Amino acid sequence: MNDLKQTIATLRSSFIQALEQVGTLQELEHVRIAFLGRQGQLASIMSCMKNLSLEEKKLCGPLLNELKQTSEQLFNVKKEALEQQNRQQELKKKQFFDVTAYRAEPFKGGLHLYSHIIQELEDIFISMGYQVVDGPEIETSFYNFEALNIPQDHPARDMQDTFWLTLPGYLMRTQTSNVQIRTLEKQRPPVAIISAGRVYRNEATDASHDFMFTQLECLVVDKTISLSNLLGTTQTFLQRVFGNEKLKIRARPGYFPFVEPGIEIDASCLFCTDGCSICKRTTWIELLGAGLVHPNVLRACGVDPQEFSGFAFGMGIERLAMLKHGITDIRLFHGNSLSFLRQF
Ligand code: PHE
Numbered sequence: 001m002n003d004l005k006q007t008i009a010t011l012r013s014s015f016i017q018a019l020e021q022v023g024t025l026q027e028l029e030h031v032r033i034a035f036l037g038r039q040g041q042l043a044s045i046m047s048c049m050k051n052l053s054l055e056e057k058k059l060c061g062p063l064l065n066e067l068k069q070t071s072e073q074l075f076n077v078k079k080e081a082l083e084q085q086n087r088q089q090e091l092k093k094k095q096f097f098d099v100t101a102y103r104a105e106p107f108k109g110g111l112h113l114y115s116h117i118i119q120e121l122e123d124i125f126i127s128m129g130y131q132v133v134d135g136p137e138i139e140t141s142f143y144n145f146e147a148l149n150i151p152q153d154h155p156a157r158d159m160q161d162t163f164w165l166t167l168p169g170y171l172m173r174t175q176t177s178n179v180q181i182r183t184l185e186k187q188r189p190p191v192a193i194i195s196a197g198r199v200y201r202n203e204a205t206d207a208s209h210d211f212m213f214t215q216l217e218c219l220v221v222d223k224t225i226s227l228s229n230l231l232g233t234t235q236t237f238l239q240r241v242f243g244n245e246k247l248k249i250r251a252r253p254g255y256f257p258f259v260e261p262g263i264e265i266d267a268s269c270l271f272c273t274d275g276c277s278i279c280k281r282t283t284w285i286e287l288l289g290a291g292l293v294h295p296n297v298l299r300a301c302g303v304d305p306q307e308f309s310g311f312a313f314g315m316g317i318e319r320l321a322m323l324k325h326g327i328t329d330i331r332l333f334h335g336n337s338l339s340f341l342r343q344f
């Protein structure tokens with residue numbers, strides 16, 4: 001009996017001591033399980049009660065109940081204190097959070113200017129019912145020249161202009177017009193496509209010329225396609241690209257072997273009405289090579305020129321982007337300068 005009393009007293013003091021050493025809620029939980037849990041020390045003493053006589057039960061029962069109550073109270077007090085301590089620590093962290101402190105923003109990747117402008121152009125043409133197609137950059141001379149009615153002795157074939165590959169007959173395309181042939185070979189008219197992609201020219205570079213640049217090609221073939229379709233389409237799309245409904249266009253005669261008649265299309269200057277350095281004081285900006293598809297080209301693709309006619313145009317995408325964003329050097333496009341690219 002005295003043993004039991006002694007055990008109760010020891011349990012009380014070791015519980016109090018354990019509580020004092022606890023520093024975190026997690027440690028407190030371990031102490032609770034060890035002392036107050038279902039298989040803890042208090043429960044095991046309680047289970048010894050059934051072996052006692054009535055007299056002994058009367059004496060020890062209240063002692064055990066009192067121990068249970070006080071240890072639960074002490075436990076709750078400790079728990080509350082630890083929770084309070086946690087809350088204060090959280091608050092402290094927040095209090096010392098300096099909202100004005102400079103934190104370097106990690107650079108988020110983004111689309112290249114090329115992707116932006118090409119997507120914009122594609123959206124405009126898709127909304128007009130066009131299909132977007134792709135073509136190879138490594139091409140045979142047939143698709144880049146012969147099928148486009150470019151004769152053997154045409155200056156564009158010169159070693160100066162074309163990057164020929166060591167593989168005989170293969171070259172880096174000098175224009176996206178190869179897509180005209182590749183499309184008409186596969187698709188019967190009516191055809192309305194655009195194609196954006198890289199082209200290569202073996203020439204000296206300067207602020208407005210590069211050995212590699214990007215073109216947008218457009219081809220429409222159907223019955224009764226005329227120059228007015230070409231002019232209407234061009235004006236509409238340029239007005240949309242530059243967000244300027246007042247933009248006008250003009251056509252001048254131009255020579256491209258794969259169109260007849262061939263024209264060059266200029267847009268009214270976006271920056272002045274009476275001549276500036278960008279339009280070289282002419283109030284017009286040269287933008288596109290265009291024309292009605294040459295009957296020889298239609299024939300080379302097995303399309304009857306008596307039944308069908310078409311228009312085509314080609315345009316430098318960099319030039320468009322340069323005018324739109326005030327970029328002064330074409331070489332910046334693939335110069336990998338992050339300070340340039342991050343602006344778009
Ligand atoms: N391919 C021509 C060039 O690169 C542009 C063009 C395309 C002209 C289609 C007429 C028709 O200069």
